[in-house]
Amino acid sequence: MQLSEPIGPVDASVVPRFAGIATFARLPRLDQVDRADVAVVGVPFDSGVSYRPGARFGPSHVREASRLLRPYNPAQDVSPFAVQQVADAGDIAVNPFNIDEAVRDIEAGALELAEKADKIVTIGGDHTIALPLLRAVTKKHGPVAVLHFDAHLDTWDTYFGAPITHGTPFRRASEEGLIDLTASMHVGTRGPLYDVGDLEDDKRLGFAIVTSEDIEERGVEVAIERIRTRIGDKPLYISIDIDVLDPAHAPGTGTPEAGGLTSRELLRMIRALSDRNIVGADVVEVAPAYDHAQLTAVAASHVAYDLISAMAPRG
Numbered sequence: 001m002q003l004s005e006p007i008g009p010v011d012a013s014v015v016p017r018f019a020g021i022a023t024f025a026r027l028p029r030l031d032q033v034d035r036a037d038v039a040v041v042g043v044p045f046d047s048g049v050s051y052r053p054g055a056r057f058g059p060s061h062v063r064e065a066s067r068l069l070r071p072y073n074p075a076q077d078v079s080p081f082a083v084q085q086v087a088d089a090g091d092i093a094v095n096p097f098n099i100d101e102a103v104r105d106i107e108a109g110a111l112e113l114a115e116k117a118d119k120i121v122t123i124g125g126d127h128t129i130a131l132p133l134l135r136a137v138t139k140k141h142g143p144v145a146v147l148h149f150d151a152h153l154d155t156w157d158t159y160f161g162a163p164i165t166h167g168t169p170f171r172r173a174s175e176e177g178l179i180d181l182t183a184s185m186h187v188g189t190r191g192p193l194y195d196v197g198d199l200e201d202d203k204r205l206g207f208a209i210v211t212s213e214d215i216e217e218r219g220v221e222v223a224i225e226r227i228r229t230r231i232g233d234k235p236l237y238i239s240i241d242i243d244v245l246d247p248a249h250a251p252g253t254g255t256p257e258a259g260g261l262t263s264r265e266l267l268r269m270i271r272a273l274s275d276r277n278i279v280g281a282d283v284v285e286v287a288p289a290y291d292h293a294q295l296t297a298v299a300a301s302h303v304a305y306d307l308i309s310a311m312a313p314r315g
């Protein structure tokens with residue numbers, strides 16, 4: 001925690017929210033506050049995608065859409081920028097032509113940032129980046145419970161022989177022992193797979209699953225109960241692929257799947273985690289070229305805001 005009062009966002013009643021350079025939620029930059037309880041960092045990398053490219057433009061698009069966020073979050077009864085120092089750490093900019101080098105540099109960038117920030121909320125970028133982010137966060141916390149919101153499993157083995165892609169981060173992370181597989185789960189999965197073996201492989205790794213259909217059939221409350229029981233009080237890393245939302249709520253993404261969650265359902269699940277031990281989070285796969293009226297970026301910025309709110313100290 002900081003000794004002095006946190007420096008909050010630019011006051012929208014003094015400087016109109018559409019003015020000035022966009023940091024996340026108009027927060028100070030990390031170099032303006034020295035250190036932070038929570039740093040928001042962009043990773044503009046999308047060389048791991050299997051379909052539509054463009055998530056490299058995600059961080060700046062989400063920052064633009066985050067101008068409208070306000071300082072008090074009634075859904076969690078917390079002022080997330082007043083009870084902890086939150087700052088924008090800019091981007092970890094990496095080589096778009098060399099995935100191995102990029103992944104090494106994302107991990108190094110996250111480790112360097114962790115010296116100045118207790119927790120990191122990363123805006124992607126494609127889902128490949130979850131692998132180096134997990135490598136970094138587990139250096140401090142050991143294996144973490146991973147709560148993975150996504151239409152996809154992202155535990156496939158390889159694509160075109162490539163082991164590090166946006167469809168494989170949780171396979172590699174499982175193999176490396178980064179994930180506490182007794183406490184991890186996918187939420188919101190749906191849509192066509194390659195083979196029934198995809199699900200068998202995933203189960204063998206040890207993930208539990210709450211599908212989009214489960215949520216439709218049994219409701220969000222039941223899903224929340226299952227999530228809370230599964231993760232317990234383990235150090236928790238939350239990885240949110242924005243394509244967990246239905247394309248109606250998040251069209252701006254690279255591998256959209258019909259039949260997904262509403263943003264209201266997703267936000268409700270995140271808000272139910274404010275008493276858990278969240279050690280880091282990412283929001284990935286926002287691809288502005290397919291977005292309309294900032295629909296996807298507004299959803300992603302609110303998701304990041306509620307993650308930061310859920311990280312805030314209480315009482």
Ligand SMILES: N=C(N)NCCCC(=O)O
Pocket residue numbers: 050051127152154166167241243254255285
């Ligand atoms: N991580 C995301 N968004 N997508 C993975 C899709 C893998 C595939 O193309 O089959």
Ligand SMILES: [Zn+2]
Pocket residue numbers: 150151152241243244255285
């Ligand atoms: Zn996905």
Ligand SMILES: [Zn+2]
Pocket residue numbers: 127150152154166241285
């Ligand atoms: Zn994904």
